[in-house]
Amino acid sequence: MDNNNKKMVICGGNKGIGLGITKRFLADGYDVVVGTIDDDYTDTLIMLSKLYNHQIIQFLHCDVSEVKSISHFYQQAHHILGRFDVAINNAGVIRISKLEDLTEQDWDITLDVNTKGMMFSCKEVIQYMREDKKGGRIINTASGQARDGFIYTPHYAASKFGVMGMTQSLAKEVAQDGITVNAICPGIIHTDMWDYNDRVWGKLMGNYQPGELMATWVENIPMKRAGKVEEVAGLVAFLAGPDAAYITGQAINIDGGLIMS
């Protein structure tokens, strides 16, 4: 089972930014286990397995809103890979709502997936990395909303600010184990999440037609374009690579200059 390939585990690696990251690590020669709540991954798995047939590529069910599911997923993933060189926590949800319509359920699902799920994923991964004594890299997907809360998403902003605090705190706790913990802050990256954002924010912010709000926001980006999943994957690959060995507890914006802090 074990080979010389490096080992990467990713939760939320089946679509959007996460699929871009999965593809990049496979292209870089990693064995990869993907955790996903969406069980309709067969076509994606077949497509990836055809391209990368010398490497392990496996998809397993994982719902990061349930601690038991997280624990079960990492146990299976560790059994398959033998160790984790890199762990990427990318699963995330967004709900957009005016304050008067925001429910306890909106708050709970957002924080459960984006923050609590990430916390308990980090806990599992760190436990295995410590036992294996080979160090490791953990990369958490935050957001531009971890720098600057956007309107109608206080719960999402809170969840992503939480990712930043968790990343800094854990980075300090595991530095002596040779483990780095960093976060990435994507701006506007064209994925399913952004189609939802465009539609729902668009309605709340002035009844924009589909595509109009996104186009307006993109105009405010100094580089005047949305980001590509491949560009986000490139940053993650850098943070997992040798040139990032002395970087920990950091959050790096990848947003064409949208937020400069």
Ligand SMILES: NC(=O)c1ccc[n+]([C@@H]2O[C@H](COP(=O)([O-])OP(=O)(O)OC[C@H]3O[C@@H](n4cnc5c(N)ncnc54)[C@H](O)[C@@H]3O)[C@@H](O)[C@H]2O)c1
């Ligand atoms: N697209 C953007 O512009 C943007 C900007 C900033 C941050 N982000 C963040 O990037 C990450 C990926 O977003 P995306 O744009 O690719 O969106 P997406 O909706 O395409 O992907 C979300 C991912 O999270 C997974 N997921 C959701 N709930 C889950 C659960 N309970 N358990 C396990 N997995 C779950 C989905 O299966 C999917 O893989 C998210 O954390 C998101 O908050 C995205």
